[in-house]
Amino acid sequence: MIDPTPGPATVPAIEASRLTCGYDGTVVLKDVSFAVRPGEIFFVIGGSGCGKSTLLRNLIGIETPMTGVVKYFDRVFAENDAAARRALLQTFGVLYQSGALWSSLTLRQNVALPLEEYTRLTPGEIQELVALKLSQVGLSGFEDYYPSEISGGMKKRAGLARALALDPAILFLDEPSAGLDPITSRRLDELILEIRGMFGTTIVVVSHELASIFSIADRVIMLERAAQGIIAEGKPRELAADSRDPRVIEFLHRGDLPAPGVAGGAASGQ
Amino acid sequence: MAVLSETLPARVAAEMAGDVLEVSLGGVWQAAEVRPSWGEVLGTRRPARVRFRVDEVEKWDSSLLLFLFAAQQWCQANGAHADVGALPEKIRLLLTQLAASHETCVPFDRTENFLITVGLATRDLVSKGTAMSSFVGECVLSAARVVKNPRKFRWRDCIVEMQQCGAMALPIVSLISFLVGVTLAYTGALVLRQYGGDIYVADLIGLAMVREMGAMMTGVVLAGRTGAAFAAQLGNMKANEEIDALETLGIPAVTFLVLPRLLALGVMMPLLALYANALGILGGMAVARGVLSISPTAFWVEMLTIVSLGDVAAGVIKAVTFGLIVGVAGCLRGLQADRSAAGVGRAATSAVVTAILFIIVADAIFAVLFNIVGL
Numbered sequence: 001m002i003d004p005t006p007g008p009a010t011v012p013a014i015e016a017s018r019l020t021c022g023y024d025g026t027v028v029l030k031d032v033s034f035a036v037r038p039g040e041i042f043f044v045i046g047g048s049g050c051g052k053s054t055l056l057r058n059l060i061g062i063e064t065p066m067t068g069v070v071k072y073f074d075r076v077f078a079e080n081d082a083a084a085r086r087a088l089l090q091t092f093g094v095l096y097q098s099g100a101l102w103s104s105l106t107l108r109q110n111v112a113l114p115l116e117e118y119t120r121l122t123p124g125e126i127q128e129l130v131a132l133k134l135s136q137v138g139l140s141g142f143e144d145y146y147p148s149e150i151s152g153g154m155k156k157r158a159g160l161a162r163a164l165a166l167d168p169a170i171l172f173l174d175e176p177s178a179g180l181d182p183i184t185s186r187r188l189d190e191l192i193l194e195i196r197g198m199f200g201t202t203i204v205v206v207s208h209e210l211a212s213i214f215s216i217a218d219r220v221i222m223l224e225r226a227a228q229g230i231i232a233e234g235k236p237r238e239l240a241a242d243s244r245d246p247r248v249i250e251f252l253h254r255g256d257l258p259a260p261g262v263a264g265g266a267a268s269g270q
Numbered sequence: 271m272a273v274l275s276e277t278l279p280a281r282v283a284a285e286m287a288g289d290v291l292e293v294s295l296g297g298v299w300q301a302a303e304v305r306p307s308w309g310e311v312l313g314t315r316r317p318a319r320v321r322f323r324v325d326e327v328e329k330w331d332s333s334l335l336l337f338l339f340a341a342q343q344w345c346q347a348n349g350a351h352a353d354v355g356a357l358p359e360k361i362r363l364l365l366t367q368l369a370a371s372h373e374t375c376v377p378f379d380r381t382e383n384f385l386i387t388v389g390l391a392t393r394d395l396v397s398k399g400t401a402m403s404s405f406v407g408e409c410v411l412s413a414a415r416v417v418k419n420p421r422k423f424r425w426r427d428c429i430v431e432m433q434q435c436g437a438m439a440l441p442i443v444s445l446i447s448f449l450v451g452v453t454l455a456y457t458g459a460l461v462l463r464q465y466g467g468d469i470y471v472a473d474l475i476g477l478a479m480v481r482e483m484g485a486m487m488t489g490v491v492l493a494g495r496t497g498a499a500f501a502a503q504l505g506n507m508k509a510n511e512e513i514d515a516l517e518t519l520g521i522p523a524v525t526f527l528v529l530p531r532l533l534a535l536g537v538m539m540p541l542l543a544l545y546a547n548a549l550g551i552l553g554g555m556a557v558a559r560g561v562l563s564i565s566p567t568a569f570w571v572e573m574l575t576i577v578s579l580g581d582v583a584a585g586v587i588k589a590v591t592f593g594l595i596v597g598v599a600g601c602l603r604g605l606q607a608d609r610s611a612a613g614v615g616r617a618a619t620s621a622v623v624t625a626i627l628f629i630i631v632a633d634a635i636f637a638v639l640f641n642i643v644g645l
Contacts, residue, residue: 090302103610103612104612115301118301118302119301119302119333120301120302120303120304120305121301121333121336125333125336128336128339128368128371128372129332129336131368131371131372131374132332132335132364132367132368132371134371135367135370135371135374136367140370140371140374141374141376143377143378144377144378144380145378148608148610166301167301167331167332198360198363198364
């Protein structure tokens with residue numbers, strides 16, 4: 001909930017320059033550069049195995065890029081300064097694909113943990129905030145449930161409430177709508193828009209859900225496995241309309257293709 | 271009169287104008303920093319109306335909301351009017367949400383009374399007992415089916431498991447049984463020396479290893495090594511819905527997964543126990559030679575005066591039973607595991623505990639039975 005005044009407008013929220021990442025000596029992405037503007041909803045898209053998740057893991061600091069550097073509002077992960085690293089991590093909110101709620105804690109305790117760890121709020125204040133965050137994601141009344149007692153969609157929303165606990169400046173969402181039904185997935189999209197509208201949060205989403213891409217993304221980058229990098233960048237609708245790259249067209253027009261076995265019928269996906 | 275917290279990044283100025291308290295917030299409000307509290311700002315004043323302004327706030331997060339909310343709550347409790355009209359729309363909206371979530375957030379009571387706890391524990395015990403007996407029954411029935419139609423049996427899995435629980439367990443079984451032999455010899459020597467009966471240490475070691483310790487120690491080692499592994503494997507398969515996939519194909523998990531493991535343990539356990547007997551006796555011999563100066567030949571000859579083939583058979587019967595206990599406990603706990611990583615961990619622990627418990631119980635029953643039969 002940091003007020004959207006993060007320095008001069010020219011400073012990108014995230015600036016990746018010549019990033020090469022991978023694991024065990026295998027390069028997945030090579031020389032990737034891009035910038036995310038403050039308050040933008042930025043999608044990283046691409047087919048399976050193209051390195052979306054690898055990129056995300058590098059962005060949130062779980063893995064270190066092989067070469068290249070990522071700046072967050074002009075700050076970097078300092079290698080040997082644990083305090084600076086923690087300070088930077090505090091400004092991130094991350095929603096993992098499975099929700100990654102701590103199974104031995106109730107939803108209330110899950111959301112409260114980052115607040116207890118990082119803030120000087122009193123226990124009473126923390127309880128108030130936890131109730132607020134959970135109500136913002138529509139989970140009022142489920143505060144004392146354990147993750148195993150709620151559905152997949154609820155787990156994602158609870159994960160989102162936990163990601164929002166510290167009022168992050170940048171929110172990273174890994175496949176937020178994967179495995180959710182279309183209605184739940186749309187509600188989640190609306191929630192993402194609401195969060196951005198209210199707090200001006202910069203939001204980076206890794207996804208391959210076409211519906212979400214077209215309805216909420218301001219800008220996308222598309223990664224491709226063989227190219228080991230970005231093959232397209234821009235507004236999703238413009239890319240869909242103007243791109244001549246067959247890989248981009250195939251990905252973004254999946255909804256327009258006739259359903260298998262339906263002769264000539266084109267589903268109007270968008 | 272003004273309260274100004276100059277030293278803090280978050281500032282509050284509060285001034286009384288008539289019976290209205292004008293509260294003006296400024297600076298940087300962050301939850302990670304020290305902030306003024308509503309109580310400090312209010313002091314002893316009792317305004318009838320409180321008006322808030324946040325025009326000078328440079329940066330804020332939820333901590334600002336909490337301050338305003340505390341003030342609002344105070345106003346409500348003291349019959350004062352909280353005037354939030356001058357606040358930006360966004361903050362007013364969040365304050366409304368905060369008030370709403372404050373109302374709806376009622377802690378959930380999970381405590382149970384004593385009677386309910388006892389009742390649930392009893393029911394749990396009964397259902398566990400039933401599950402265990404029906405599982406054993408199922409194993410017997412599917413074993414009968416396999417005997418009728420041996421081609422359906424997963425021989426390849428069985429051989430892999432035999433290697434895993436048999437050959438691969440040799441190093442640890444060797445070490446443990448050798449050391450058990452050594453320990454028994456030292457303990458026996460302590461007593462027997464007092465009567466000049468050093469040589470009888472051979473009888474002690476021979477009998478103890480062959481009848482009891484060989485099978486028992488192998489059983490305990492395999493419970494920790496193989497039983498836990500079975501539970502973890504099957505538990506993991508259950509979490510991955512692999513067991514469901516088998517069942518929907520009409521292949522019973524017991525026939526496909528459990529029987530090969532049970533047979534592997536049932537065959538390998540007696541072999542391992544015999545091996546353990548030999549290593550234990552060797553350990554005892556080493557101590558007898560080194561500490562009591564009894565030659566290995568004398569040890570062997572003395573031992574054979576008391577250890578008969580019947581004793582060896584008793585040990586082997588026990589070993590087969592212990593092997594089946596370890597297998598059943600491991601597979602049952604694995605199949606009963608919760609569908610989560612934590613569930614798999616609990617299943618492995620529970621498999622070891624169950625196996626060791628039943629090994630000891632079975633050993634006691636065997637002691638009584640062998641006494642009756644005269645074995």
